[in-house]
Every structure is written in structure tokens, then in C-alpha cells.
Amino acid sequence: MKNFPVRLRVKDPSDAVLFDKFLTTDAFGAYHDSLTLPEEAVIGDYSIEAMFGKASDYAHFKVMEYRKPEYKLDVKTDKSFYLGGETIKATVTANYYFGSPVTGSKVNYTIYSTPIYGNSAGKNDEMANLYFGFTDSEEFSWGYGDVVAQGEAVTDGNGRISLSVPTKRIEAAQAFEQTYDQRYTLEVEAVDSSRRPVKGKGSALVARGLVQLSATLEESVVAPNQPVRLLVRATDREGRPLSDKKIKISAFEEREIPGEGERKITFFPLFEKEGKTKQGGLSEELKFPKEGQYDIAVSTIDEAGNTVSEQVWLWVASGDNSGYESARYGSMRFFFDKKVYRPGEKAKIILSAPIGNVPVLLTREGANLEEAQVIQMKAPNKLIEIPITR
Missing domain, CATH: 2.60.40.1930 (Macroglobulin (MG2) domain)
Known part of the structure; x- marks a missing residue:
């Protein structure tokens, strides 16, 4: 409401009036003013009362005293x-x-x-x-x-x-x-x-140990039998590369245990590989023929006998549906094949839902709504490909 009269009143904890003034609302129906408290202001709760017509509204603030601890x-x-x-x-x-x-x-x-x-x-x-x-x-x-x-x-x-x-x-x-x-x-x-x-x-x-270990997949969503490169890096606690460091790579398939009630997940071992770092790095090419979600564990043992490990996750999917029936999250989640994309690339994304066979509204947004579509989830997880144009 524009040009509406408002009476604004401020009282201290003893109910003494410190501020009492008539104001007028601006074009947005708002009003404002300021109050400078005296240096010896009373400590406690202060009230602000705004009166417009027969209606009133209230707000409160505290005045407190700061004393430096001894x-x-x-x-x-x-x-x-x-x-x-x-x-x-x-x-x-x-x-x-x-x-x-x-x-x-x-x-x-x-x-x-x-x-x-x-x-x-x-x-x-x-x-x-x-x-x-x-x-x-x-x-x-x-x-x-x-x-x-x-x-x-x-x-x-x-x-x-x-x-x-x-x-x-x-x-x-x-x-x-x-x-x-x-x-x-x-x-x-x-x-x-x-x-x-x-x-x-x-x-x-x-x-965990005297070694710092990292593991990276060049892509986190691939098609069955598509090669994916695993990059491992080992350094000491000061970040210096460690050469000839023995690295063990273990792959597990995430599987759902059949049964009623709450879903239970097990990790089925697939294979193990070993290698050694060169100038702190190790590169290994992996393939997975079957659709699903995989855990790739990388580990090493330091000179004190401590095991240090890192894990990365890989989705293997193709077509319109990943075919993997286990969704272990209680809400909808996105899993991207990369963290950063450039124009001209295609983002491969797994959309994971708690249940399958449901319609899902998918939007692509920036400063504005770029695109909106309804997609049909035939299973709890679906592969989506989106071209990156800008």
C-alpha cells in the first residue's frame, strides 16, 4: 500500500518510549527509519510497535553488554x-x-x-x-x-x-x-x-598412514565393455611423489540381496590387479561387460604397516535404461560421468530414483529455464545423455 500512514514506536525494558514517529509507506508499501541508542542504554529486551489504522504489529531486539573475559x-x-x-x-x-x-x-x-x-x-x-x-x-x-x-x-x-x-x-x-x-x-x-x-x-x-593416495576415473559412466582409465597417485604426507609403490586394485559389483523389506546390498568381488607407481602415478585400463554399479578400491601399505585405501564408483549403462534394479538412495540423485564439461561434449548422466516405472519431470536450467521434458523411468536408474552447447 503506497502512501499509507504508519506510527512507529520503540520502548526500552522499563517501558519508557525512546522513539515515536509517524511515517509514510513508499511505492513498495515499505517504511523505515533509524534510532541511535544512548551510550548508557538499559540492558534487556526492547519492543518495536508499528500501528497502521486499527492494526498493530510488533518486533523485539536485545541490548546486551559485552565484557572481555579475565x-x-x-x-x-x-x-x-x-x-x-x-x-x-x-x-x-x-x-x-x-x-x-x-x-x-x-x-x-x-x-x-x-x-x-x-x-x-x-x-x-x-x-x-x-x-x-x-x-x-x-x-x-x-x-x-x-x-x-x-x-x-x-x-x-x-x-x-x-x-x-x-x-x-x-x-x-x-x-x-x-x-x-x-x-x-x-x-x-x-x-x-x-x-x-x-x-x-x-x-x-x-x-591413516604415511602415504596419501588418490584415485580418479576419466569417466564415471560408461557403456558395457567400454574401456575406462583409472589414474592412481601416491605421495608422502608432504605431497612428494612416491615411485615404485606397490598398488592393489580391487573391483566389486554392487548387488541387491533378494528379499522382502528393506533393500540390502552386497559387494561381489570381481578381480584384483597389482601395479607399481612411476613418479608417483599409475594408469590402468579397466573393462566391465555387464551393466551395473561398481566399486573400485585402490590400496597400498606404508612402511609402518598401515593400509591406506581409496574408492571410486563406476556406472556401466547403455540405451534408455541402465537395467540395474538396485537404487540404494531414498531420494532422486544424479550421477555425472565427469565433473567438468566443455561445449561440444555430451554429458552422460545416471538418474537414480527410489522406484521405477514412474514419470519424471526433468528440467535444464541456467539463468533461465532452458528445457523441460517428462521422461519415463522404466527402472530405478536411467541413462540420460545431454549435449553441452555452451
């Missing part, structure tokens, strides 16, 4: 990264801002372990592929992860607390299972004499 908490570990199974040595230091140590202070601590999905040289696993914005050297994880330990400790005469955090070896129970390096995070919290919380945090990487 001291700070720092958390440091004796190393930047550890191998799974080693013990993390952490030191918590409490110091007043003027420099003296805080002695005899109770400190609560919580230690979390979180998988890292993006710290290998090629983020090829399913979790990592959800995040295209991370560079190869970056890492990301979800949430806090698992709680490893919790407790309370007291600072000593130097304002310090020493903590020992045991870690576990990171190993896969099965060859087709994906493992990840872990980020161990130590969060600490105390309360100063004025009852304000004081917090600190530190972390360390817990690695």
Missing part, C-alpha cells in the same frame, strides 16, 4: 599430525590478559573425532564429491563427529593442564569400505570470577 585458554598439541594408534599430547594453558598464569581453575574438556573428506590429492569418494568448491589441499567434515573423551581438570601452578588422548588405527574391515583421516578436536571451557565463560580450541590430524 583470561584466555589456549590449546596446543606436540605434533601437527599423528598416525592412528599414536597418543596425542595436548597442553591447555590459561593466562590472564595481563600475562600471569591462572592457577587452580577448573576446566571442562571435550574431545571429538571427525572424518576428513577432502584431504587426499583427489576427492573421488562419494562424500567428497558433494563439495566441488574445495581445492585438493583443503579438508572438510560434517558436524562434531564422535565424542572420544570428556572430563574436568584443574590448572597447575603454571596455569597448565596436560592431557593424553589415545587414538585408534584407521583400518577398513572390508576391502570395499572407505576409510578417512580423522581430525581430533579438543574444546575447553572454564568460567572466570565474574561468571563469564572462557573457551579455547585446538586440533590435530590423525592420519
Whole structure:
């Protein structure tokens, strides 16, 4: 409503009126103004009342006072990264801002372990592929992860607390299972004499092994018997290529176990191959004659006896329908054969649905709606090919 009168009133927590003004709505029916609070404003909840005609509307905001805590908490570990199974040595230091140590202070601590999905040289696993914005050297994880330990400790005469955090070896129970390096995070919290919380945090990487391994498929969706090239790269923890490193390649077919109720999936072993890296790299050509979804596991053993593995997924499909009847996702998903396309190329995409024999509305969008069509899903998974024109 344009040119409509509005009365705007602001009250502090004691109900004293700080602002009372008549405004007029603009061409979009909106109105605005500003209020500068006094330096000694009352702490608490403030109310905003807008009155137009016989109607009223309300909003609220808080005014709070910030006071710097009396001291700070720092958390440091004796190393930047550890191998799974080693013990993390952490030191918590409490110091007043003027420099003296805080002695005899109770400190609560919580230690979390979180998988890292993006710290290998090629983020090829399913979790990592959800995040295209991370560079190869970056890492990301979800949430806090698992709680490893919790407790309370007291600072000593130097304002310090020493903590020992045991870690576990990171190993896969099965060859087709994906493992990840872990980020161990130590969060600490105390309360100063004025009852304000004081917090600190530190972390360390817990690695699967001394080797970093990556695996990449040149294409992730191919036709039966179409050659697909697997590229493997092995480096040390500093990123230096490792030559003559023995690599094992294992292929598994994902199969659905027949039966009623919830779908169950098994991984049927197909073949194993071995090779050695040259200047940190290994290239292997693979073929799969049958339509379906395949897990290709790549593994190596470091000098300390730790097994480091990576997995990539491959769809083998042809024609209008992939013919693979197992959809293990509860919602519709897209699986692309490549991450990046150029004009003139054709994108091969698997559309996976929880059920088959249903119509699906498929749209192609950029700044505008480019195309819309209804396709018939004859089975839970369907191969779609889209030309890339720009």
C-alpha cells in the first residue's frame, strides 16, 4: 500500500518510549527509519510497535553488554599430525590478559573425532564429491563427529593442564569400505570470577598412514565393455611423489540381496590387479561387460604397516535404461560421468530414483529455464545423455 500512514514506536525494558514517529509507506508499501541508542542504554529486551489504522504489529531486539573475559585458554598439541594408534599430547594453558598464569581453575574438556573428506590429492569418494568448491589441499567434515573423551581438570601452578588422548588405527574391515583421516578436536571451557565463560580450541590430524593416495576415473559412466582409465597417485604426507609403490586394485559389483523389506546390498568381488607407481602415478585400463554399479578400491601399505585405501564408483549403462534394479538412495540423485564439461561434449548422466516405472519431470536450467521434458523411468536408474552447447 503506497502512501499509507504508519506510527512507529520503540520502548526500552522499563517501558519508557525512546522513539515515536509517524511515517509514510513508499511505492513498495515499505517504511523505515533509524534510532541511535544512548551510550548508557538499559540492558534487556526492547519492543518495536508499528500501528497502521486499527492494526498493530510488533518486533523485539536485545541490548546486551559485552565484557572481555579475565583470561584466555589456549590449546596446543606436540605434533601437527599423528598416525592412528599414536597418543596425542595436548597442553591447555590459561593466562590472564595481563600475562600471569591462572592457577587452580577448573576446566571442562571435550574431545571429538571427525572424518576428513577432502584431504587426499583427489576427492573421488562419494562424500567428497558433494563439495566441488574445495581445492585438493583443503579438508572438510560434517558436524562434531564422535565424542572420544570428556572430563574436568584443574590448572597447575603454571596455569597448565596436560592431557593424553589415545587414538585408534584407521583400518577398513572390508576391502570395499572407505576409510578417512580423522581430525581430533579438543574444546575447553572454564568460567572466570565474574561468571563469564572462557573457551579455547585446538586440533590435530590423525592420519591413516604415511602415504596419501588418490584415485580418479576419466569417466564415471560408461557403456558395457567400454574401456575406462583409472589414474592412481601416491605421495608422502608432504605431497612428494612416491615411485615404485606397490598398488592393489580391487573391483566389486554392487548387488541387491533378494528379499522382502528393506533393500540390502552386497559387494561381489570381481578381480584384483597389482601395479607399481612411476613418479608417483599409475594408469590402468579397466573393462566391465555387464551393466551395473561398481566399486573400485585402490590400496597400498606404508612402511609402518598401515593400509591406506581409496574408492571410486563406476556406472556401466547403455540405451534408455541402465537395467540395474538396485537404487540404494531414498531420494532422486544424479550421477555425472565427469565433473567438468566443455561445449561440444555430451554429458552422460545416471538418474537414480527410489522406484521405477514412474514419470519424471526433468528440467535444464541456467539463468533461465532452458528445457523441460517428462521422461519415463522404466527402472530405478536411467541413462540420460545431454549435449553441452555452451
